[in-house]
Structure formats: structure tokens, C-alpha cells
Amino acid sequence: MAESGTNWARASGSLVIVLLLVGLVGSQLLASEEQPQLLGRRSLQESVRRFLAVNDIYVLNSTYDVNTTSVTVVGTAIGPNASVTGYWSTRGRQILDFYGKEVFFSGVSWNGLENIDGAPHGLWARSWQSMLDQMIGLGLNVLRLPFSGSILAGGYMPQNINYYANPDLRNLTSLQIMDVIVRGAGARGMKVFLDYHRLNAGYEHEWGLWYDANTSETQWINNWLFLVDRYNNDSTVVGVDLFNEPHHDEAKPPGHLGPEWAPDGVNATINWRTSAIRCANAIHKVNPNLLIAVQGLDLYRGQYGLWGGVFLGQLDAPLNLTVPNKLIFQTHDLGPSTFNQSYYNAPDFPSNLPAQWDRMWGFLWDRNITPVWVGEFGAKFDPYCTSDRCAVVFRQEQLWLGELVRYIQNKSLPWTWWSWDPTSEDTGGLLADDMQTLRADKYAYIQNLTYPGFSIRNASTSLPTGIRTTGA
Numbered sequence: 001m002a003e004s005g006t007n008w009a010r011a012s013g014s015l016v017i018v019l020l021l022v023g024l025v026g027s028q029l030l031a032s033e034e035q036p037q038l039l040g041r042r043s044l045q046e047s048v049r050r051f052l053a054v055n056d057i058y059v060l061n062s063t064y065d066v067n068t069t070s071v072t073v074v075g076t077a078i079g080p081n082a083s084v085t086g087y088w089s090t091r092g093r094q095i096l097d098f099y100g101k102e103v104f105f106s107g108v109s110w111n112g113l114e115n116i117d118g119a120p121h122g123l124w125a126r127s128w129q130s131m132l133d134q135m136i137g138l139g140l141n142v143l144r145l146p147f148s149g150s151i152l153a154g155g156y157m158p159q160n161i162n163y164y165a166n167p168d169l170r171n172l173t174s175l176q177i178m179d180v181i182v183r184g185a186g187a188r189g190m191k192v193f194l195d196y197h198r199l200n201a202g203y204e205h206e207w208g209l210w211y212d213a214n215t216s217e218t219q220w221i222n223n224w225l226f227l228v229d230r231y232n233n234d235s236t237v238v239g240v241d242l243f244n245e246p247h248h249d250e251a252k253p254p255g256h257l258g259p260e261w262a263p264d265g266v267n268a269t270i271n272w273r274t275s276a277i278r279c280a281n282a283i284h285k286v287n288p289n290l291l292i293a294v295q296g297l298d299l300y301r302g303q304y305g306l307w308g309g310v311f312l313g314q315l316d317a318p319l320n321l322t323v324p325n326k327l328i329f330q331t332h333d334l335g336p337s338t339f340n341q342s343y344y345n346a347p348d349f350p351s352n353l354p355a356q357w358d359r360m361w362g363f364l365w366d367r368n369i370t371p372v373w374v375g376e377f378g379a380k381f382d383p384y385c386t387s388d389r390c391a392v393v394f395r396q397e398q399l400w401l402g403e404l405v406r407y408i409q410n411k412s413l414p415w416t417w418w419s420w421d422p423t424s425e426d427t428g429g430l431l432a433d434d435m436q437t438l439r440a441d442k443y444a445y446i447q448n449l450t451y452p453g454f455s456i457r458n459a460s461t462s463l464p465t466g467i468r469t470t471g472a
């Protein structure tokens with residue numbers, strides 16, 4: 001740390017802040033020097049101003065004497081709460097917190113804001129506060145929050161909220177409800193990833209690309225800039241999930257081409273890779289601290305996979321961002337109740353699954369390319385199952401989930417379960433239909449997979465041994 005003089009001369013502010021904090025709280029921050037991009041390429045004063053603005057600073061009790069060449073700390077510091085403060089970065093396949101400590105996260109998607117209801121689901125039954133309390137109590141410390149572009153237009157009002165249970169949401173627009181949920185999650189020590197789930201509210205509008213006849217690609221990017229600016233002062237929103245499940249859907253509109261993962265300048269209008277880069281780089285101009293999650297495709301050069309889960313293109317045309325150490329890839333793996341795949345019916349199922357995951361996205365982790373976040377996985381475990389076919393799917397789903405849980409645990413991957421509430425038709429929820437009761441049969445699979453405090457636990461006590469399912 002003593003080399004700070006040279007760093008000060010070289011940096012445009014960010015290192016100064018990092019070194020300043022080293023001075024304040026000592027060895028806890030030593031690793032931070034490896035993250036000079038943390039505060040971006042801003043002027044020194046701007047960096048300090050921003051740093052003081054984010055909620056990370058609430059743990060510091062100091063005043064600052066700032067000028068354009070140096071920062072002087074006056075006063076004393078209260079140690080930061082490393083588990084909840086600050087933005088995150090990456091190093092190879094690792095995610096690091098503001099202080100350079102490796103982060104593991106376990107969370108859940110709470111759907112509804114992307115629906116025509118324009119509000120997280122279940123608020124007709126209980127308060128939003130009790131929902132978030134229950135999540136964090138279960139070890140779910142990241143909230144993936146799906147929304148549609150529709151709620152960004154001024155005045156989109158939510159439906160199906162019980163205002164007796166949620167009096168503080170009365171008369172709020174959907175966007176203002178998003179503000180409340182983000183603030184509430186932050187207050188509970190959770191982090192949030194905003195998930196641009198679809199262009200327009202309601203499932204029927206999903207057609208697989210990040211633009212349509214009414215929303216241009218530029219509008220999609222501008223919508224992101226609007227949102228990112230809105231939460232720019234709050235590191236609760238630690239990242240963005242650029243677009244959900246780009247995929248092929250030849251039916252909408254008839255004959256349209258699905259997304260490709262192609263080199264620069266190739267297939268320009270359907271090139272998810274270059275569009276994601278454009279969007280991410282624009283977002284980073286507003287807030288260079290955010291993690292950018294990019295999902296895979298459903299199909300690459302004739303090879304099919306689950307929506308969001310095909311990353312083979314990265315081997316041919318790597319996707320890189322201008323701001324380094326901010327990219328994470330997000331894969332989805334929904335089970336037999338959502339998509340029937342031939343390999344669920346193979347004789348060596350479920351032990352054939354890891355090789356499939358390795359090939360489609362696990363290699364990103366194996367080769368230390370980027371972190372891989374299992375952004376959606378979830379089982380239906382249909383409580384109303386009576387038919388023979390449904391019993392087959394039920395059993396397959398148990399085997400699939402057991403195998404996936406072991407796979408996630410073996411690599412200590414970050415994950416978010418899909419979904420919190422039971423209204424998602426494909427998977428149901430972690431909550432039962434009453435919107436209150438935990439589906440213990442589902443939670444049993446992920447309980448030992450959680451990372452409380454964003455830390456990995458004592459591995460010897462966390463192996464989900466009871467879950468290894470070795471056949472019927």
C-alpha cells in the first residue's frame with residue numbers, strides 16, 4: 001500500500017479511494033488494490049462524491065477533504081460491513097466483492113413486475129416486507145427482479161395488490177413499486193439484479209429478440225440507461241440481466257430469424273453478442289460498477305439447448321466488454337416439467353447431465369473464463385399430479401434437480417431459483433398456492449446450497465448428501 005503515491009499519479013481517482021479505505025480499515029481491504037476499475041474512470045472529485053453517495057458509506061464515520069489531487073480523511077471510521085456493501089467485480093470465474101473477497105450468492109426470481117399486473121406477485125395475499133423477510137430468512141440473498149419495458153413508461157399502474165396488507169404501495173406506479181422493493185431488499189442486506197424479462201408486459205408478447213416493431217434496439221438500450229441512472233446511487237442494484245432468454249420463435253412474426261452469436265459485423269440485426277456488448281458498454285458509461293449478466297441462446301449452429309443455456313458461440317466469437325471484470329454469463333436449466341429433452345429419456349439419465357452442462361456452459365467455469373450464474377432453475381413437483389405421464393415427469397424432475405444441485409455445489413456456482421411465487425406456470429413456486437407456505441419438498445434441495453452472508457460454508461457440513469438420487 002505504500003506505493004500509493006505512484007498510484008495516485010496514475011489513477012483518475014479510483015485507486016485513491018481504494019487506498020484511502022485501506023488506510024481506514026486496514027488489512028480487510030488489502031485485496032482491493034487489484035480492482036482499480038471499481039469506481040470507473042471519473043475525476044477524483046466525482047469519484048469521491050459518488051463514493052460518498054452510495055449506501056456503502058453509511059458504515060464510515062468520517063469527513064473528507066477533497067481536492068483534485070488528493071483525498072484526506074478527517075475523523076474516524078467504523079468498519080464497513082463487507083458482506084453487504086459495495087459493487088462487485090470478477091476475476092476469471094470468481095465474483096469478488098468491493099473488498100476483493102470472493103462472493104457466492106444464492107437467490108430467487110420474484111416474478112410479477114413483468115406480468116400485466118406490473119407488481120411482484122402475491123401482494124394480493126400479504127405484505128412485500130414479509131416476502132423479503134422470508135426470502136432472506138431462507139438464505140436467499142439475491143433478488144432477481146424481472147420487469148417488462150411497459151412499466152418504464154410513465155404511469156403504468158399495478159393490479160392485484162391488497163392495499164390493506166401493503167398500505168405503503170397505495171397509488172404507486174409499477175416503477176415506484178420497483179423502487180420500494182429494491183430499497184427494501186437493500187435494507188435487508190440483499191443484492192438485486194434487474195432482469196429485462198420481456199419487452200411488453202404479459203407472456204403473449206414474448207418473441208425471443210430484444211427489440212420488436214414497437215421497441216427498437218436503441219429504445220431497449222435507452223430503457224436500460226434510464227433504469228441504471230435511477231438506481232445509480234445505490235449498490236443494492238449490483239448488476240443487470242440484459243435480456244431474458246433470447247431464442248428462436250419462427251411463429252412471431254412469421255419467418256423472422258432468431259438470434260445468432262456471431263462475430264462483429266455479421267448478421268448485425270440478430271447478433272445477440274454485438275447487441276449485448278453495445279448495451280453493456282452504454283450502461284457502463286452511466287455506471288461502470290455494475291455487473292452485466294448476459295444469457296446464452298437456445299441454439300447455436302444446429303446445436304439445441306435450453307433457452308438461455310447455449311454458450312457455444314463464446315468459443316468462436318468471445319464476448320468482451322470495454323470495462324474489464326464486469327461480465328458474468330447467466331445460464332438457465334429448467335427441468336423435465338418445462339421442456340422434454342431426449343437426454344432425460346436416455347438410459348444413463350441422470351448421470352448423462354453433467355457432460356451436457358459442461359459442454360453447453362460449464363466450460364466457462366472450467367476454463368476460468370467468466371463466472372457462471374445459474375439464473376433460472378426450478379422444479380414443479382406438481383402437487384396435483386395424478387396421471388402416469390405426470391408421475392414420470394415428477395420422477396425425472398427429482399433426478400434432474402438432484403444432479404443439478406450436485407453440479408452447482410461442486411463448482412460453488414451462484415444461483416437464483418425460479419421462481420418465488422407459484423404463478424409461474426412451468427415451475428410453480430418456492431411458495432405454495434397460498435403464497436405463504438414454503439414448499440419444503442423443493443427447498444430441501446437448495447437449503448444446503450445457500451451461501452448466507454455471500455460466503456461459502458463449511459463444505460463438510462453442507463453436502464446435500466440426502467439428495468443424491470441414483471435411479472428409480
Ligand SMILES: *[C@@H]1O[C@H](CO)[C@@H](O)[C@H](O)[C@H]1NC(C)=O
Binds near residue numbers: 061078
Ligand atoms: C460519528 O462521529 C461523530 C463525531 O465524532 C460522533 O458524535 C458520532 O457518535 C459518531 N457516530 C457513530 C455511529 O459512531
Ligand SMILES: *[C@@H]1O[C@H](CO)[C@@H](O)[C@H](O)[C@H]1NC(C)=O
Binds near residue numbers: 065067069070071
Ligand atoms: C490538496 O490537498 C492536499 C492534502 O491535503 C494539500 O497538500 C494540497 O495543497 C491541496 N491542493 C490544493 C490545490 O488545494
Ligand SMILES: *[C@@H]1O[C@H](CO)[C@@H](O)[C@H](O)[C@H]1NC(C)=O
Binds near residue numbers: 163170171
Ligand atoms: C389512491 O388510491 C385509492 C384507492 O386505492 C383511490 O381511491 C384514490 O383515488 C387514489 N388517489 C390518487 C391521488 O390517485
Ligand SMILES: *[C@@H]1O[C@H](CO)[C@@H](O)[C@H](O)[C@H]1NC(C)=O
Binds near residue numbers: 083187
Ligand atoms: C452485515 O450485514 C448483514 C446483513 O444485513 C448482517 O446480518 C450482519 O449482522 C452485518 N454485520 C455487522 C458486523 O454488522
Ligand SMILES: *[C@@H]1O[C@H](CO)[C@@H](O)[C@H](O)[C@H]1NC(C)=O
Binds near residue numbers: 200205212213214
Ligand atoms: C405494437 O403496437 C401496436 C399498437 O399498440 C400493437 O397492435 C402491436 O401488436 C405491437 N407490436 C408488438 C410486436 O408488440
Ligand SMILES: *[C@@H]1O[C@H](CO)[C@@H](O)[C@H](O)[C@H]1NC(C)=O
Binds near residue numbers: 233234
Ligand atoms: C438514491 O436517491 C434517491 C432519490 O434521490 C433517494 O430516495 C434514495 O434514498 C437514494 N438512495 C441511497 C442509497 O442513497
Ligand SMILES: *[C@@H]1O[C@H](CO)[C@@H](O)[C@H](O)[C@H]1NC(C)=O
Binds near residue numbers: 257260261262263
Ligand atoms: C447468420 O444468420 C443465419 C440465419 O440465422 C445463419 O444461418 C448463419 O449461420 C449466421 N451466420 C453466422 C456467421 O453466424
Ligand SMILES: *[C@@H]1O[C@H](CO)[C@@H](O)[C@H](O)[C@H]1NC(C)=O
Binds near residue numbers: 319369
Ligand atoms: C476476450 O475474451 C476472451 C475469452 O474470455 C479472451 O481470451 C480474449 O483475450 C478477450 N479479448 C480481449 C480483446 O479482451
Ligand SMILES: *[C@@H]1O[C@H](CO)[C@@H](O)[C@H](O)[C@H]1NC(C)=O
Binds near residue numbers: 340341345389393
Ligand atoms: C419425452 O420425449 C421422448 C422422446 O424424445 C419420449 O419418448 C417421452 O415419452 C417424452 N416424455 C414425456 C413425459 O412426454
Ligand SMILES: *[C@@H]1O[C@H](CO)[C@@H](O)[C@H](O)[C@H]1NC(C)=O
Binds near residue numbers: 406407410
Ligand atoms: C466435481 O467436479 C470435478 C471436475 O471439476 C469432477 O471430477 C468430479 O467428479 C465432480 N464431483 C462431483 C461429486 O460431481
Ligand SMILES: *[C@@H]1O[C@H](CO)[C@@H](O)[C@H](O)[C@H]1NC(C)=O
Binds near residue numbers: 458459
Ligand atoms: C467444519 O465443520 C466441522 C464439523 O462440524 C468442524 O470440525 C470444522 O472445524 C469446520 N471447519 C471450518 C473451517 O469451519
Ligand SMILES: *[C@@H]1O[C@H](CO)[C@@H](O)[C@H](O)[C@H]1NC(C)=O
Binds near residue numbers: 444445461464466467
Ligand atoms: C443439509 O445439511 C444438514 C447439516 O449438515 C444435514 O443434516 C442435512 O441432511 C442436509 N440436507 C440434505 C437434504 O441433505
